[in-house]
Amino acid sequence: MAFTNPLKHQLQAGRRTVGAWLQIASPYTAEIMGRAGFDWLLIDLEHGPGDIALLISQLQALNGSGVTPLVRAPWNDFVSLKRILDAGVSGVLVPYVNTAAEAAAAVRACRYPPQGVRGIAGSPRAAGYGQNIRAYLDHANAEIFVMVAVETPEAVANLEAILKVDGLDGIFIGPMDLATSMGHFADPSQPEVKAAIASIEARVLGSGKALATVANSWEQAQALFDKGYQLLTVMADGVSLAKLAAEAVAKFRAAYPNG
Numbered sequence: 001m002a003f004t005n006p007l008k009h010q011l012q013a014g015r016r017t018v019g020a021w022l023q024i025a026s027p028y029t030a031e032i033m034g035r036a037g038f039d040w041l042l043i044d045l046e047h048g049p050g051d052i053a054l055l056i057s058q059l060q061a062l063n064g065s066g067v068t069p070l071v072r073a074p075w076n077d078f079v080s081l082k083r084i085l086d087a088g089v090s091g092v093l094v095p096y097v098n099t100a101a102e103a104a105a106a107v108r109a110c111r112y113p114p115q116g117v118r119g120i121a122g123s124p125r126a127a128g129y130g131q132n133i134r135a136y137l138d139h140a141n142a143e144i145f146v147m148v149a150v151e152t153p154e155a156v157a158n159l160e161a162i163l164k165v166d167g168l169d170g171i172f173i174g175p176m177d178l179a180t181s182m183g184h185f186a187d188p189s190q191p192e193v194k195a196a197i198a199s200i201e202a203r204v205l206g207s208g209k210a211l212a213t214v215a216n217s218w219e220q221a222q223a224l225f226d227k228g229y230q231l232l233t234v235m236a237d238g239v240s241l242a243k244l245a246a247e248a249v250a251k252f253r254a255a256y257p258n259g
Contacts, residue, residue: 002138003126003132003135003143005068005091005143006068007090008091008145010039011170016225017232018038018232019038019041019042019231020233021041021235022042022058023239024049024237025049025054026058026237027061030043030057030061032237034065038067040067040091041067042071042093043058043071043072045071045072045073046072046073052087055071056088068091069090071084071087071093072093074095075095076105077109085110086124086126087124087125090143090144091144091169092110092144092147093212094146094147094149095149096151096152097155097162099155099158100161102148106148107146107166115167120137146170147169147170147172149172149173149174149177150173152181153196159171159204163204169209169210170211171200171204175197179193212231212232213232213233215232215233218234221234
């Protein structure tokens with residue numbers, strides 16, 4: 001069967017989509033989250049502890065779920081991106097992209113020649129271990145979703161040029177990194193940071209690129225969707241489990257302080 005990316009076509013049709021982080025490198029949480037009905041799941045190889053072998057295990061756990069698998073790459077590095085794509089993902093989020101040249105390099109790393117520099121091989125999982133070579137290779141350039149993270153004042157200043165990069169599909173706003181790089185350590189609530197985010201929104205929305213970020217509550221997610229965001233992470237496997245566990249223990253301690 002020809003390789004297709006349902007998420008990319010959903011976004012091109014103007015649809016809102018919902019996703020979540022997979023950050024603890026577990027095929028078990030990948031399988032659980034895959035069964036939940038998300039449109040996509042974002043496996044984190046930047047801050048998560050996983051490697052390519054664990055990534056493939058997570059992707060195997062998502063087989064048959066209908067979820068589109070994405071990966072946040074550890075860096076804007078064509079070798080890392082090649083290995084991630086060969087594992088069989090449908091798209092990547094590339095962190096810390098500050099210029100149009102860096103965005104173009106990320107896109108080239110995800111495209112086979114002549115559009116890019118991705119090495120061609122029919123043996124990896126993406127091409128069915130040699131059993132689905134042409135059906136993958138002939139469609140990968142058009143179907144792979146490429147999104148870059150805007151996380152610094154430099155990226156904000158260069159955003160118009162970044163948005164003009166051919167083949168770039170989306171912009172992800174990293175609020176914590178953006179705030180910290182602006183001098184407000186881990187505090188995106190500062191007015192200056194909010195203004196920067198608003199300026200990003202104004203330029204991305206209507207540009208033909210999808211806009212993405214993190215939502216920390218359903219109320220925030222709904223407000224962002226109503227603004228025009230098309231991709232939001234609304235939870236994370238590790239963080240959400242930790243929060244649920246802490247809440248359960250706190251309820252017990254409050255009800256029975258002496259056990």
